Amino acid sequence: MNIKLKISNIFMILLGSIIFSFGIINFNMAYHLTEGGFTGIALILYHLFGLSPALMNLIFNIPLFIIGYRFLGRTSFLYTLIGSLSASFFLFVFELFPVNFALNKEDLFLVALLAGVMIGLGLGIILRAGGTTGGVDIFARVTKKYFNWPMGRVIFIFDCIVLVITYLALGDIRITLYTFICVYVGGKIIDIVQDAGYTARGALIISEHYQTIGDEINTVLERGVTQIAARGHYSSVNRPMLYCVVPKNEITRLRQLIHAIDPHAFISMLEVHEVHGEGFTLDENKQLIES
Known part of the structure; x- marks a missing residue:
């Protein structure tokens, strides 16, 4: 079994996980927004029942690890495992030690914009390093590998499905629309980060x-x-x-x-x-x- 893991890739995955988790906790969770993918579902459960996003994110990803191992190969699977576990870990850390930015909760546009940039930047770095945070990211990497579909676009489509669930579950069109802004910006940032190194x-x-x-x-x-x-x-x-x-x-x-x-x-x-x-x-x- 020939497995080659680069220290630089692991470092970038950890860095991306920190940025991603920071955005999720300090913008999305703190200002009652959700997100796309399984992280969005975890945030919906947090807003409804107070369940930990870090814990739910980890639980949701367990069955998806099998898919990642089957389609991505051993090396990509290990990078995905590192990304998923580190994302859940840093989500837990920032849940314990949140940062209060004191932004206006009545005007969520800036919050949505900052959240999208942070999440997109974090995910983009993780994906470029060969990892994922699990969930939809695994599907995005599989479709990129076999169909060459832009990962940001694939993630965006899945995110839109979660947005519909957000509206049905929370019944707040305002939160849903601001979450859409966050998701859209995040998808664009992912593609920018993906292309930046090769331009x-x-x-x-x-x-x-x-x-x-x-x-x-x-x-x-x-x-x-x-x-x-x-x-x-x-x-x-x-x-x-x-x-x-x-x-x-x-x-x-x-x-x-x-x-x-x-x-x-x-x-x-x-x-x-x-x-x-x-x-x-x-x-x-x-x-x-x-x-």
């Missing part, structure tokens, strides 16, 4: 000096370059087009390098959301996450 630019370069430009990109920027066969529509001239991917912090250097060789070179920049392979995910010194 790069793909450069399409057309120049008579393509060989020199390609060599300079290889040696100066230490980036790979691909030559693509191209033909000008008007000139009918065959000339290779260069394609390379660089992180955002190297875009200016790339432009300067190209213009120094050929000021008339045609450059088109494309936004790249995910990159895998040598020079990026396989090279510790060139990780896009560092940009």
